[in-house]
Structures are given as C-alpha cells and as structure tokens.
Amino acid sequence: MKKITFIVVIFLWVTNSIFAQSDWVRSGSEKSKISFEMPENPTIQERELNGIKVEIFGYKDAATVFGVVASDFSDIGLDFTYSDPSEYYEQMKEASLVTGDAILVSEQSVAYQKMLGKEIVYTQLVGKHEYTYYKRFFFRKKFIYQAAIGGPTRMKQFLVDKKNIFFNTLEFID
Structure with a gap:
C-alpha cells in the first residue's frame, strides 16, 4: 500500500510540474540575445548607465518574483570572450547582497549550455x-546576464521546483 501511495504522489507531483510549466510564456529580446519563460509576460524596462545598456525583465505573483537582467557592454568595448569576468562577478554578487539583512547562503559554479556561470543563494527579510533568492550570472560575449527567482523561505520546495523550471528555459541567442 505504501508503494502505491508513493507512486501516486510522485505521479501527481510530476504531472503538476509539467502542467505548471505548460502555461508559461516565452519572452526575451533579440537585442539582448536571450529568451526565457515566465508564468506570464514580464514587465520590461530599458536603462543606460555609464554607456552600458540594460534590459530588465520582471514578473511577480503572490508567491514568487522572477527577473532577468541583460547588460550590454558593447559600447564600452568589453567582451567577456577575451577577459576574466571574476572582478565583475564579485561586484555583482556584492550588489545583490547590499541590503543590511541579506545573508549569502551559498555560491557555486554552474554549467549551462556549454557555459560556465555562477549561482548564489541568499536570504533576506x-x-x-524571510525570502530565499537564487541568482545566476552568465558572462557571454559582450553581455552579463543575471537570472533570479525568489520567494518565501517557508515555501522552499515550491521555490526550488519553479527555479529549476525557470533556469532551464534560458536560451542564449547567437
């Protein structure tokens, strides 16, 4: 009986995960050379700071917040194909933790589509x-990409499931 219950629970979890993503909307930008899926169409903002063009995509629902930031360094002549992004990663990590109550939980390297990126996990009140945030950084050609998802720490498994779906929808356009 326990085996049958276990199989039914696993089946329902897998089915819910598949259907949860099937309603997601593909979005992105040809200009920023990225596409991704979020539960609904994101808001889009464009900014420029010190010659760096930035596109910001965001979506928020009752339990989670999603974000993608694409920073274009073309106009200042920086190409991460030929430079070490370590200094930029450290600056962006510190900027993510700038609020007084943000606590870095972990950081690790992640591989995605033959690229090496970084992932940080942090909490913040x-x-x-308490909310937990997962943020990934990718340094690709003339862009720095940040993809993030966050939500209440008390709903951590739900957040991890959505994180896996979200991060796996990232596509970099050549």
Whole structure:
C-alpha cells in the first residue's frame, strides 16, 4: 500500500510540474540575445548607465518574483570572450547582497549550455518574512546576464521546483 501511495504522489507531483510549466510564456529580446519563460509576460524596462545598456525583465505573483537582467557592454568595448569576468562577478554578487539583512547562503559554479556561470543563494527579510533568492550570472560575449527567482523561505520546495523550471528555459541567442 505504501508503494502505491508513493507512486501516486510522485505521479501527481510530476504531472503538476509539467502542467505548471505548460502555461508559461516565452519572452526575451533579440537585442539582448536571450529568451526565457515566465508564468506570464514580464514587465520590461530599458536603462543606460555609464554607456552600458540594460534590459530588465520582471514578473511577480503572490508567491514568487522572477527577473532577468541583460547588460550590454558593447559600447564600452568589453567582451567577456577575451577577459576574466571574476572582478565583475564579485561586484555583482556584492550588489545583490547590499541590503543590511541579506545573508549569502551559498555560491557555486554552474554549467549551462556549454557555459560556465555562477549561482548564489541568499536570504533576506521582506517585512517580517524571510525570502530565499537564487541568482545566476552568465558572462557571454559582450553581455552579463543575471537570472533570479525568489520567494518565501517557508515555501522552499515550491521555490526550488519553479527555479529549476525557470533556469532551464534560458536560451542564449547567437
């Protein structure tokens, strides 16, 4: 009986995960050479700072927040194909943890589509609740990409499931 219950629970979890993603919307930018899926169409903002053009894609629902930031370094002549991104990674990691109550939980290298990136996990108080954020950084050609998802720490397994779906939808356009 336990085996049957276990199989039914696994089947329902897999089915829910598949259907949860089937409604997601593909979005992205030819200009920033990236596409991805989020539960709904994201808001899009464009900015420029010190010659760096930035596209910001964001979506927020009741339990999670999603974000993709594509920073284009073309106009300042920087190409990460030929340079070490370590200094830029450290600066971006520190900027992610700038609020006083943000705590770095872990950081690791991640491989994705034959690229090496970095992932940080950190927690932060939002009001009276602790949130966990997963953020990945990729340095590709003339772009720095940041993809992030966050949500209440108390819903960690739900957040991890959505994180895996979200990060696996990232596609870099040549």
